[in-house]
Amino acid sequence: MFNKITIIGCGLIGSSLLRAIDKxxxxxxxxxxDKSKEASIFIKNxxxxxxxxxxxxxxxxxxxxxxxSPLSSxxxxxxxxxxxxxxxxxxxxxxSAKKEINKIISNLNxxxxxxxxxxxxxxxxxxxxxxxxxxxxxxxxCILSTENQNNTKEINKLKSFWETIGSKVKLMTxxxxxxxxxxxxxxxxxxxxxxxxxxxxxxxxxxxxxxxYSASGLRDFxxxxxxxxxxxxxIFIDNSENILKVLNSFSENLxxxxxxxxxxxxxxxxxxxxxxxxxxxxxxxxxxxTDKPNFGRK
Amino acid sequence: MFNKITIIGCGLIGSSLLRAIDKxxxxxxxxxxDKSKEASIFIKNxxxxxxxxxxxxxxxxxxxxxxxSPLSSxxxxxxxxxxxxxxxxxxxxxxSAKKEINKIISNLNxxxxxxxxxxxxxxxxxxxxxxxxxxxxxxxxCILSTENQNNTKEINKLKSFWETIGSKVKLMTxxxxxxxxxxxxxxxxxxxxxxxxxxxxxxxxxxxxxxxYSASGLRDFxxxxxxxxxxxxxIFIDNSENILKVLNSFSENLxxxxxxxxxxxxxxxxxxxxxxxxxxxxxxxxxxxTDKPNFGRK
Numbered sequence: 001m002f003n004k005i006t007i008i009g010c011g012l013i014g015s016s017l018l019r020a021i022d023k024x025x026x027x028x029x030x031x032x033x034d035k036s037k038e039a040s041i042f043i044k045n046x047x048x049x050x051x052x053x054x055x056x057x058x059x060x061x062x063x064x065x066x067x068x069s070p071l072s073s074x075x076x077x078x079x080x081x082x083x084x085x086x087x088x089x090x091x092x093x094x095x096s097a098k099k100e101i102n103k104i105i106s107n108l109n110x111x112x113x114x115x116x117x118x119x120x121x122x123x124x125x126x127x128x129x130x131x132x133x134x135x136x137x138x139x140x141x142c143i144l145s146t147e148n149q150n151n152t153k154e155i156n157k158l159k160s161f162w163e164t165i166g167s168k169v170k171l172m173t174x175x176x177x178x179x180x181x182x183x184x185x186x187x188x189x190x191x192x193x194x195x196x197x198x199x200x201x202x203x204x205x206x207x208x209x210x211x212x213y214s215a216s217g218l219r220d221f222x223x224x225x226x227x228x229x230x231x232x233x234x235i236f237i238d239n240s241e242n243i244l245k246v247l248n249s250f251s252e253n254l255x256x257x258x259x260x261x262x263x264x265x266x267x268x269x270x271x272x273x274x275x276x277x278x279x280x281x282x283x284x285x286x287x288x289x290t291d292k293p294n295f296g297r298k
Numbered sequence: 299m300f301n302k303i304t305i306i307g308c309g310l311i312g313s314s315l316l317r318a319i320d321k322x323x324x325x326x327x328x329x330x331x332d333k334s335k336e337a338s339i340f341i342k343n344x345x346x347x348x349x350x351x352x353x354x355x356x357x358x359x360x361x362x363x364x365x366x367s368p369l370s371s372x373x374x375x376x377x378x379x380x381x382x383x384x385x386x387x388x389x390x391x392x393x394s395a396k397k398e399i400n401k402i403i404s405n406l407n408x409x410x411x412x413x414x415x416x417x418x419x420x421x422x423x424x425x426x427x428x429x430x431x432x433x434x435x436x437x438x439x440c441i442l443s444t445e446n447q448n449n450t451k452e453i454n455k456l457k458s459f460w461e462t463i464g465s466k467v468k469l470m471t472x473x474x475x476x477x478x479x480x481x482x483x484x485x486x487x488x489x490x491x492x493x494x495x496x497x498x499x500x501x502x503x504x505x506x507x508x509x510x511y512s513a514s515g516l517r518d519f520x521x522x523x524x525x526x527x528x529x530x531x532x533i534f535i536d537n538s539e540n541i542l543k544v545l546n547s548f549s550e551n552l553x554x555x556x557x558x559x560x561x562x563x564x565x566x567x568x569x570x571x572x573x574x575x576x577x578x579x580x581x582x583x584x585x586x587x588t589d590k591p592n593f594g595r596k
Contacts, residue, residue, distance in 0.1 A: 072564070096514075121511050121513050121514045122513070123514075124591030124592045125578070125591060125592070126591050131591070140513060141510055141511055141513070143511070170510075172507075176504070176507070179504065180504050180507045180508060180511060181511065181514060183496070183497055183500055183504070183508055183516070184497075184508050184511045184512050184514045184515060184516040185511070185514035185515040185516070186515075187493060187496065187515075187516075188493060188514075188515035188516050188518070188519055189515055190552065190555055191489055191492075191493055191519075191552070192515075192574075193551075193555060193570060193571060193574050194489075194548055194551040194552040194555060195485060195486060195489055195548060196573075196574040196577050197551040197554075197570065197573065197574060198481070198485065198544065198547050198548045198551050199481055199482075199577060200573065200574070200577065201547065201551070202481055202544075202547075206474070206477065206478050206481070209470075209474070209478045210478060210481055210482050211577075211580050211581055211584045211586065212439055212468075212584055212586065213419050213439055213441070213478060213479065213482045213483070213586075214482050214581045214584075214586045214587070215419050215420070215438060215439070215586050215587075216394075216419045216421075216479060216482045216483030216486075217482060217483040217484075217485075217486035217487055217490075217522055218481070218482040218483070218485075218486050218581075219578075219581050219586055219587045220486070220518050220519075220521065220522065221486055221489075221518075222574070222577050222578035222581055222587075223518065223578060223587075223592075223593065224515055224518065225571075225574040225575070225577070225578070226574065226575045226578040226579075227571075229567075229568055229571035229572040229575070230568065232567070232571045233564050233567040233568045233571060234564075236555075236558075236559050236567050237559070237562050237564060237567070240559045240560070240562060243559060244556060244559055244560060246496060246500075247552065247555075247556055247559075249496050249499065249500075250492055250493060250496045251549065251552065253491075253492040253495040253496050253499070254488065254489070254492040254545065254549065256495075257488055257491060257492060257534075257545075258542060258545055260534075261534050261535070261538045261541060261542055261545075262538070262542060264535050264538060266370070266531050266532075266535060269527075269530070269531040269534050269535070270527050270528065270531045272491060272495065273491060273523075273525075273527035273530045273531060274527040275494075275495065275498065276490075276491050276494040276495060276498070276520070276523040276524065277523070277524045277527070279494050279497060279498065279509075279520050279523070280423070280517075280520035280521060280523070280524040281524075282509050283509050283512045283516075283517050283520055286509045286510055286512075288509065288510065288511075288512045288513050288517055289512070289513075289517045289520075289521075289595075290595070293422030293423060293424050293429070294422045294423070294521075295521065295593035295594070295595060296593070296594065296595075297588070297593060297594075
């Protein structure tokens with residue numbers, strides 16, 4: 001499909017892409033740059049991809065360059081690679097917030113570069129290249145965004161790339177992407193972090209009990225709150241406007257529950273708690289979740 | 299182990315107890331009362347237990363009476379059964395909040411009744427007798443509470459009962475129980491309900507997208523927010539004091555995150571997001587969770 005693909009940043013997502021590209025034989029050559037020495041050594045030891053110490057060298061002659069590093073690193077990366085990008089290269093990424101990075105890239109006025117962002121809705125609570133696996137993108141959505149709708153050929157090529165590694169692809173504007181993800185992903189993360197912080201701040205006397213009885217709800221939230229801190233720091237800064245809006249709406253809903261508790265209004269609580277069951281059924285129906293009780297945990 | 303056990307309320311928990319009692323042959327006889335006709339018919343059709351229409355009849359000659367119905371139903375149940383309880387019966391329950399129901403039971407001044415509450419930390423997002431299974435309690439904690447420490451024989455008997463069906467048992471005061479569970483269980487539920495409400499209140503235009511991309515975090519919360527509304531209404535009313543306290547502490551933590559986002563303070567966000575990873579490791583170490591990425595979901 002490609003002669004050469006470069007992956008910049010080879011953590012959970014980047015290394016899973018590398019594995020999937022190898023498995024599906026999607027490129028004659030793959031070159032890797034990761035600023036971490038440990039990650040670079042891990043890739044060298046486990047894969048046939050060429051690992052570069054010089055980021056600007058890594059992108060030469062590549063038909064597809066994938067940035068898969070924290071959002072805050074994009075600007076420096078782009079400044080380092082822009083003069084070595086091949087004519088008509090497809091430039092993409094795997095970041096979880098889009099509007100701000102699109103601004104950065106637009107301001108660089110890159111010529112003969114087809115910038116089409118990707119967001120694979122896939123991941124786990126683990127990070128680093130040793131956590132990756134080739135099936136990570138199977139049956140998951142990948143959202144593509146671009147301002148230049150004339151890139152039809154390149155959009156289709158990138159779409160095929162994601163589809164070949166198992167994803168379902170959807171096109172969305174940068175703005176809609178950031179709104180939808182602020183609800184489906186950024187809100188749950190902010191809340192999970194706040195829950196775990198609340199637990200940590202509780203009386204140490206109960207710490208063992210809280211850990212022991214975490215199966216009553218808490219443990220599910222700790223999964224999300226164990227995600228990569230740098231990645232999440234950058235998402236919260238880049239998508240701050242949407243996230244603050246949705247967090248305020250969340251706080252209002254929580255205040256409603258608090259008031260119902262305070263007034264011991266069974267009717268209000270019942271209405272609130274009854275209204276939320278339907279959404280899960282719709283998510284299961286949409287194939288985004290199974291209906292196994294407890295996630296199938298024993 | 300027992301000559302006769304009565305289970306009052308035969309939903310997810312009650313019917314799982316029935317299945318476990320049958321499987322482990324823990325009682326010569328089991329009698330069931332459930333106010334729902336559908337539940338009663340389901341039990342009659344699928345189990346050898348005797349199903350009663352008259353609750354006061356169901357407890358006669360029982361050595362162990364287990365109330366496994368919503369907290370708000372306890373008072374009426376106890377008033378209906380108290381004159382028919384066998385001398386030296388063990389009276390227990392499976393409720394998720396304890397202090398208020400203990401007050402109710404203490405005020406009834408039941409004579410020759412050994413009231414020892416149970417809280418099996420087990421359950422799924424499904425309800426009703428058809429959702430139960432005999433392994434539900436395996437390797438899960440069950441918290442016993444009683445004010446009368448002289449019940450040594452009965453405490454040990456109830457402990458053995460839970461251990462035989464696979465649980466690990468711990469004794470705790472009613473007060474400590476309600477504090478710990480307000481953090482591990484009631485807080486996550488209140489928050490999950492608020493998240494799902496926030497989603498429901500969002501612009502309908504994005505509804506399909508939100509469902510499609512729920513794998514980015516949201517779907518985990520919908521599991522908890524799909525739990526039984528009546529059960530949760532009663533828990534929030536009975537444990538209101540602890541829950542309000544912990545929700546206020548949660549709101550403070552959320553405000554801290556909001557402020558860090560507002561000021562785009564990468565350092566503060568990084569500190570917050572780094573502080574939360576450890577708790578999951580401790581929960582996994584304590585055997586309350588596996589370390590499979592994504593709960594082992596594919």
